[in-house]
Amino acid sequence: MDGLDEQLVAQLVDRAKAGGLALTGEDGVLAQLTKRLLESALEGEITDHLGYDKHDPAGRGTGNSRNGTRAKTVLTDVGPVRLDVPRDRDASFEPKIVAKRQKRLGGVDEMVISLAAKGLTTGEISAHLAEVYGAEVSRQTISTITDKVVEGMVEWQNRPLDPVYPVIFIDAIHVKIRDGKVANRPIYVALAVTCEGRRDILGLWAGEGGEGAKYWLHVLTELKNRGVADVLMVVCDGLTGLPESIAAVWPATITQTCVVHLLRNSFRYAGRQHWDAIARALKPVYTAPTEAAARERFAEFAETWGARYPAIVRLWDNAWAEFVPFLAFDPEIRRVICSTNAIESVNARIRRAVKARGHFPNEQAALKCVYMAIMSLDPTGAGRKRWTMRWKPALNAFEIAFDGRLAAGRK
Numbered sequence: 575m576d577g578l579d580e581q582l583v584a585q586l587v588d589r590a591k592a593g594g595l596a597l598t599g600e601d602g603v604l605a606q607l608t609k610r611l612l613e614s615a616l617e618g619e620i621t622d623h624l625g626y627d628k629h630d631p632a633g634r635g636t637g638n639s640r641n642g643t644r645a646k647t648v649l650t651d652v653g654p655v656r657l658d659v660p661r662d663r664d665a666s667f668e669p670k671i672v673a674k675r676q677k678r679l680g681g682v683d684e685m686v687i688s689l690a691a692k693g694l695t696t697g698e699i700s701a702h703l704a705e706v707y708g709a710e711v712s713r714q715t716i717s718t719i720t721d722k723v724v725e726g727m728v729e730w731q732n733r734p735l736d737p738v739y740p741v742i743f744i745d746a747i748h749v750k751i752r753d754g755k756v757a758n759r760p761i762y763v764a765l766a767v768t769c770e771g772r773r774d775i776l777g778l779w780a781g782e783g784g785e786g787a788k789y790w791l792h793v794l795t796e797l798k799n800r801g802v803a804d805v806l807m808v809v810c811d812g813l814t815g816l817p818e819s820i821a822a823v824w825p826a827t828i829t830q831t832c833v834v835h836l837l838r839n840s841f842r843y844a845g846r847q848h849w850d851a852i853a854r855a856l857k858p859v860y861t862a863p864t865e866a867a868a869r870e871r872f873a874e875f876a877e878t879w880g881a882r883y884p885a886i887v888r889l890w891d892n893a894w895a896e897f898v899p900f901l902a903f904d905p906e907i908r909r910v911i912c913s914t915n916a917i918e919s920v921n922a923r924i925r926r927a928v929k930a931r932g933h934f935p936n937e938q939a940a941l942k943c944v945y946m947a948i949m950s951l952d953p954t955g956a957g958r959k960r961w962t963m964r965w966k967p968a969l970n971a972f973e974i975a976f977d978g979r980l981a982a983g984r985k
Contacts, residue, residue, distance in 0.1 A: 588820040599769045609655050616669055623667050638664050648677055695931060724938070727945045731777050735801045738982055739766040739897040740972045741910070742776070743809045743917040744793075746785040747924055749940045750933035759937070760785045762793050763924075765917045767910075768803075769980055771965035772958065775920065775948055776802075782935045787815030806976050809911050811835040812893050824977075831896040833860045836889070843885040852886070855879060859890075860912065865898045903975055906967040921946055956963055 603681040606936065616627070626632040628640065643658040661667065668674065696713040746760040762779040776797060781789045790813070805827045808820050812831040820829050837856065841849050855875045862868035872890060880887045890897070900912050910916070927947040952958055972980050 603692060609657060613657055616657070616660055618807070619669050620662065624662060638666065721942075723946055723949075724942060727942065730945075732800070736766075736768060736774075737801055737803045738769060738804045738980065739774075739802060740769065740803050740806045740969060740976075740980055741809060742766045742797075742807075744790065745811060745917050745921060746781070747921050747928070748785075749928050750943070751780075751935075751937055751940055752933055752935055758931050759783075759940070760789075761924075761940065762789065762920065763917060764793065764797065767916070767965055769969070771962040771969055772798060773916070773961050775799060776800075778941055778944055778948075780941055785813060787813055787819045790816055790844065791819035791822060794819060798823050804979060804982070806972060806979060807899075807911055809916075812839070812896065818895055828899045829896050830899050830911055831893050833897070834918075836860075836893060836897060839889055840886045843883050843889070848883075852879065852883075860897075862901060865901050868898060869902055879963055889909050904971045906971040910965060920948060920951065923951055 618655065621627055624638060624640070625636070630977050639662065641661045641663045643660050645656060646659050647654050647656045649655075696716040699716050702714055743765045744763070746762045748760055750756050751759045760781040760783075762781055762785075764776040766774045766776050768774050777793070779789075779793050802824075805824050807828045807830050808824075809830045809832055810816050810820075812835055818828040820827055837853065840852060840856065857876060858871040859868050859875060862871055863947075876887045900908050903911075913951045924944050924947050927943055928940075931943055934943065968981070
């Protein structure tokens, strides 16, 4: 505030009180203040360009001089602002703070991208700007603004990755894409925990049809080509053929089936009235101290519930090899890898954005929406700090359990 003209501020406040002037809007106090600040900055720019102040005799005979102003309206965070932009006679003046042909200040673009990341359509964003700021922004303009993220998305999708990750969580969410007809398409998501305990979303991929192990092989191979030489554990949802795909890319990697997915799939075969009882009966299985103890507890479960729900018993039997690996590790590791909750929170944010949109005209639009959603996660950074603190004990346990493989990633 020290740098502002206090007299100007006082005048604006007095005018607002006397005439009932609005705070925002085209003739509001903030718009007038923004106008004065921008015009003052533009005047300073043309003075630097010409080399002399306005009305200064030193400018005579220099070959270039001021040539009045041209009117221009720009969209700002406080609404439309009409500016008088200074001109020079030989048209060599190139303002920086409000460039030629620029119709929006930077904050407006960030606002549009933020609204799009929450799942608002171009029409809804246009209506929001008109209602809140009194600004008419076309759907095409909004689409042009959000298209700016595509270049960043391509660069992000192809960036080099770390050589070693302790854990990668993989999952797919389904979105509706209109390609001739509206159909569900999988968006594949890979989320890693770095050797420092940070969360890192490695990429997004749009697949065809339903989620498949063959496409996951393509995704994992791409990650390897981008520099991922070793992964200690991959946590997934138990998709048939996925362990083989993981082993084909990283032979030393342990595949861990998400316990939460196993429980959810178990409930699909049971009546709603038995869900609580089945959950209580299965808890001793996935909290057992050893694999042998887990097998004993599962035998007890099968004896109690096998006759009524044999499909649940078969489900766990088929998933057993990928379910039990985490039982061999310390509680610190068990807590963070026994489920895909780490990626489920990200997926929940994606689903909110996707649900708000309904369906997408093409694959690129769907990927753009999902990308903006994940880029808007945790804007304050508080979540990253909690995540890192939560993973510190597990990383120490990984260091011991995997005998130096994690340390190789820190070099």
